[in-house]
Amino acid sequence: MRVWQILLAGMMLVSLPVPVASGIDLNGWCMPYDGCSGPTPFRDGRIDLCEASCTLRNPVSVRDMDATLYDVSCAADFPFDDMRWFVGKHVDWQEKEHVIIVERNRYYLLERCK
Numbered sequence: 001m002r003v004w005q006i007l008l009a010g011m012m013l014v015s016l017p018v019p020v021a022s023g024i025d026l027n028g029w030c031m032p033y034d035g036c037s038g039p040t041p042f043r044d045g046r047i048d049l050c051e052a053s054c055t056l057r058n059p060v061s062v063r064d065m066d067a068t069l070y071d072v073s074c075a076a077d078f079p080f081d082d083m084r085w086f087v088g089k090h091v092d093w094q095e096k097e098h099v100i101i102v103e104r105n106r107y108y109l110l111e112r113c114k
Contacts, residue, residue, distance in 0.1 A: 023059030023068030024087050029099050030113040041113045052076035056085065066090070 026047075030039035036050035045056045054074040061068055067088035074080045086102040099110040 023056070023061070023070060024066070024089055024099070026056070026087070026099070026110070028113055029110040031108060032111060039111060039113060051078075052080055056087075062086070062088075 026042035027044070028041075030041045031047060031049070032039055040047055040049055047054050047056075052074040053076075054072055056070040056072055058071040059068045060070075065088060067086060070085045070087060072083040072085050074083075083103055088100050088102075090098045090100070092098065101108040101110065
């Protein structure tokens, strides 16, 4: 290989996005009422809804935002496609923290678990 090919290959490897080891901590946050149970807590990167149990994996930090992208896979008694979630945090002018989850066709405003 020529030197320029080695340098080009090295530059391409360095420019690849590198996922972060951890994302936004959702412990202590709850998904609002889901139709068959009250607010449902996130625990250790998982949430157990009434019809599905979902795991958040492969967190990738969103540059210049307090946000993380997750791959979400769910186990259910019916076919369930994997999803991609954008999870973002925001602190408002009253110092209150908010978390939003955005899916392809909907969003959720999380609440602190009681």
